[in-house]
Every structure is written in structure tokens, then in C-alpha cells.
Amino acid sequence: MANITARPLTLRDVSAASGVSEMTVSRVLRNRGDVSAATRERVLEAAKSLGYVPNKIAGALASQRVNLVAVVIPSLSNMVFPEVMAGISRVFEDTELQPVVGVTDYMPEKEQKVLYEMLSWRPSGVIVAGLEHTEASRAMLHASGIPVVEIMDVDGEPIDAMVGISHRRAGREMARAILKAGFEHIGFLGTKMPLDHRARKRFEGFTEVLAKSGVEIADKEFYSGGSALAKGREMTATMIERTPEIDFLYYSNDMIGAGGLLYLLENGVSIPEEIGLAGFNGVDLLEGLPRRLTTMDACRREIGERAAQIIAQRVENPGKDIETTVELEPTISYGETLRRK
Secondary structure, three states: OOOOOOOOOOHHHHHHHHOOOHHHHHHHHOOOOOOOHHHHHHHHHHHHHHOOOOOOOOOOOOOOOOOEEEEEEOOOOOOHHHHHHHHHHHHHOOOOOEEEEEEOOOOHHHHHHHHHHHHOOOOOEEEEEOOOOOHHHHHHHHHOOOOEEEEEEOOOOOOOEEEEEOHHHHHHHHHHHHHHOOOOOEEEEEEOOOOOHHHHHHHHHHHHHHHHOOOOOOEEEEEOOOOHHHHHHHHHHHHHHHOOOOOEEEEOOHHHHHHHHHHHHHOOOOOOOOOEEEOOEOOHHHHHOOOOOEEEEOOHHHHHHHHHHHHHHHHHOOOOOOOOEEEOOOOEEOOOOOOOO
């Protein structure tokens, strides 16, 4: 596993990499002074390749750090991440650290911009959702010289530390439960995979187990944007019409699963006798549905707590050896939409 740089990069590092003076580097990065286009391009390229982020508080604080922790998440509207934030905030209440949130909308380029701005204020640590980032984002995190915890996923190699679940394992376990219950014609409904890496990994684990049992996905339906409940209804209607032999629907999250459940109940479908259903995340919304949806707890609050604990411990004891890979174990909540055998 790669280690975080022992110290943050400085103007001197960019100066050495670009072959110009520190004063010239400063002028370029502040967009001031008379600097040739060729020199400006050379300096900017050196800074980007090193992962250098300008220090906006240089000289203002003796410690060169603020008691802020950058928390970079894909969405605030997704019901998953407020619970993660609650876990983070609970731990930081007992410290001087304060979380500051940046939202990426699942866009790698936006994550890169958010990280650039947040790291420029020299936070005490970074908590960022996911293990997939642009090369520039990875370079900035490597070069930050502060604790970095990637959360929600452990299917990959972390930059520094990671806390989450194995989404491939989650997909495999759900597939085994569905097959054990006797379902054979299984449809998958979820977000578009290129941006939702964790849903993609669940799908990979899910189809891996099905394939080993000689079962292929009978149909797939994907969406992006819009109300999840409405999309769940729409996608379910489309799939049932297109593939009437479907006897089980596996949704990539509970919100679209709830929409599908409501649509099927309104249309007189017997659940799970005619069609079984399962979602993912274990959100509180499920308690208010006419039928409890089978789902899987994603350990959201605990993920936030454990990530915050790593940051707090590393800030308080920078030289201490602290566990940096924490894999939590999700469990199936069977509800009333999957026959349990």
C-alpha cells in the first residue's frame, strides 16, 4: 500500500521540478507578474504532476493547519450520506476537529476541483467517498501530508486508509440468498455504472454467483437523475412489460426498490409469490412501506464513525501506528419480499 508523503509539497518542490525560481512559481500560481506563456505552462504542468496545491493560509498560522476535516461526498440528497455525516460528526464532537463538506455529484472532475479548493486551506485530514479518483486527485491526496480516509468501499487499493464494505461481497451474498429462495428469472435495476462504482461492483459480485449456478441476468434497466421513487416505478413497469417471465427484481438502492414495490402492489402483483424484490442500503424509509423490502445494511453510520476515529487518532498521535483498513460486514435484512429458505 502506498504511503502518504511525509511532508506537504512547497514552492521549492515546484521550483525544482520546473527549473524556475520560487518567485516565478509564486507569480504563476497567483496569476500575477510578467511571466512568459512557455514558463507559465511549464510551472503549471510541474505543479499538476506533483499534486501541488497552493497554501492559502501560509504565514497566517504557525501550525500551517486548521482544525477542519474535508469530507468529500457525492450527494446530500442521497439518504445514505447524511447518516455517514452523522457518524463523522458524533466522533468529532469530542475533539477540536470540525467537518467541512464538499459535494461532487458523482463527477470525478468535480471531485478534483473540490479537493483542490479544500486542500488549499490545509485541513487536518480528508475523508472522501470511494476509491476511484482522477490521477490529479490522487496526486493531490498523496502529496497532502495529512491523513486521508477513503470510505464506503474496500474493493481496491487505498491511498492511505479506507473504511467500508466489500460491495462485490454484498452482491455475492444477495445472489446466494435469491438463488436459495428458488428464483430463476432475475432482473437488475440500477444507476448507470460508469459513475456509480460501488453499484458496479455489487453487480459484478451478483452476476458472478449467478453465473456459477448457470443463471444469467434476464434483463437490465439503468437510470440517471430524477426522483428515485418515480424512476423505480417507471423502470419496473418497463422491465415487467419487456420481460414478463421475470420472477425477481434486484435494485441497486432502496429508493428505486421502494418505487418498484409500490408499482407492483398497485397492480395487484403478489410479492414475493409472483415476483420477489431486494434493494440495498437499509434506509429508514423502508419502515413506512406497505411491505418491508428485503435489503442489506451498508453500515453507513459506523463507516462515518470509524473514518473519523482514524483521522482524530492520526491528528493526535501522528507517529502512532493505527489500523488503516477497516472492512465492515453488511447483513441481509430479509423483510417481506424474499422467501427465506
